[in-house]
Amino acid sequence: MKFGAMFVDVLRSVFTRPATRLYPKVRTKAPARLHGKLYWDPKLCTGCTLCVKDCPADAIELITIDRATKHFVMRYHADRCTYCAQCVVSCRFKCLGMSNEGWELAALKKEAFTVEYGSEADLAKLFAVEHPGEGIPPAGEKPASALE
């Protein structure tokens, strides 16, 4: 039985640096394995949509531009994503991967979390379909992605 069993700990802390990190002044590096932003390689994709079927959060849309020549656009909703990486496991053609980017997810608008992947030509085709008569999007119209 003793009084003040943690007194020594407290006294020692007077002479040590605080455990609190000085965020946002000092930014911690994301761990190498962090499940962050999802990446998609359009060249390898066959359009099997297993990633879409298995996604627990409905975060992936695979939009077909031309099925015969295997041209797709992936629309990824980082705000819905739970970062479980099941899509990466489900993909049989290794066209998905998670990077350790997107460590600090914050933005004022939801649109900033929607990312589109695909070749430039496919993205332009998709834009033409979704925004008929608007031409090519001027640079900087879309809000800056929160993931960069």
Added chain:
Amino acid sequence: MTTESLLQQAESLLATMSRGSTRPETNRLDVVIESSGLVPAVSALKNARWGYLTALTGLDLGVEAGVVEALYHFCSDAAVTTLRVRLPRIGGSVPSIYQLIPAVGFYERELAEMYGVTVTGMPDDSRLFLPDDWPVGVYPLLKDFDPQSAQPVKVPPPPRGSSTGERFIIPIGPQHPALKEPGHFEFTVDGEIVTAARMRLGYVHRGIEKAVEQRNWIQSLYLLERVCGICSHTHSVAYCLGVEQLAQVEVPPRAQAIRELIAGLERIHSHLLWLGVAAHEAGFDTLFMYSWRDRETVMDLLETVSGNRVNYSANILGGVKIDITAEFAEAIRRGIDYLEERSRHYLDIVTTDTMFLQRTRGIGAMTREQAEHFGVLGPLARASGILRDVRVEAPYGAYTRFPISAVTAQAGDLEARFVVRLKELFVTCNAIRTILDNLPPGELAVKVPRRIPAGETISRVEAPRGELFYFIRSTGGDKPDRVKVRTPSLCNWTSVLHQAIGCQLADVPLLLAGMDPCFSCNDR
């Protein structure tokens, strides 16, 4: 006794009540009984001290079959005996077994409100999970439940004035400055002494059991992982084990070892978190802050290894996603060496600090008999001298290869609960070291079919708070037909509410914290 002889014993005990029995799996016995035979059947098992009631599952077999089943699962070591009471879908009724097993109170209330089964003789038949404004006669877990029918109804305000007579009731929660979690308690007091206690849950009920019936087997894994933010890995292990049993696939040894390793890290994280919360409830905020500072070590380890900080998503059906390389193994070793040293220091503090011991020693003591009567699980049971630990009683996954020794204490008071949990940290650290030294080589996962063969299975795993129970039913499709989740917190409430009676009101917060309640687990 072996599992086989335990099941034979149960079969002979239930022979007179049985209307047919089957052996769906090697460790399970299903006995069909009439609802009139329920009380004698439960008495027979209880009088022979055959295991304990672990869960009560409601099961709707569909509109065509017209049957709702109430399944009373009893466990003794690895053996599971299920009493199946078949009831009509509308107007079914079972007698309450609360007088025999008090822990069933919450389960029966859940069965009644989710399936519309009338449980006769319940001491408290008020709502437990469903909102107060939920319409009468709408039962959400029935297969033909229509969400449109669940329109909120007007609730009359609670009676004011002296309708409660001479009693003085202190309500706590669901919003309360001293209780951070969404539960509602009513403590009836006589001066400073508690004379009655009751509680209400469901303020953050998410209907996960219903939601998984809408998702495929893989999507359900991630939803079930989110039942709890602390023991998330344990939930996904329990689900994976069940689905793998149904699909009859063998998980590679390396994957099993990694699952146990992550579960070990998670246990360290959970117990350190609890240590801080319990110390805070006792007014010992220094211990709270230091233990949570150290907990960051294990949180960082989990994040480094799995890539996620809270819902690690380490599991997939058939194995794990992540490998433990030599570099990670070294980081884990360093981390747990530090944590073990700190835990020894904390054990020293909680067993010697005079002020703290005044809040814990001899408070809320639960004898072995009481603990068995209330059917408590996990560290709470082990602090009262009952060896109740699924990892020891019915080893699953890698626990056969890397066994664990259970930590028990005899006193059953709050101090014993601190000692048991802290000593478990040492056992866990040693187990992690053993796994890292002997990590089996090989594959990380095997393929699991997208459609799981029809069948029913039970998987039990030891979460940091006690036994976690999953009942999984497949009809052969790509979605589960029923997933029942019974979390350890729900079992342990009964004992704590009974124990609070006769205690000082000031001891109640620490008494509640002493069981490590998880509201998220309750309101799954």
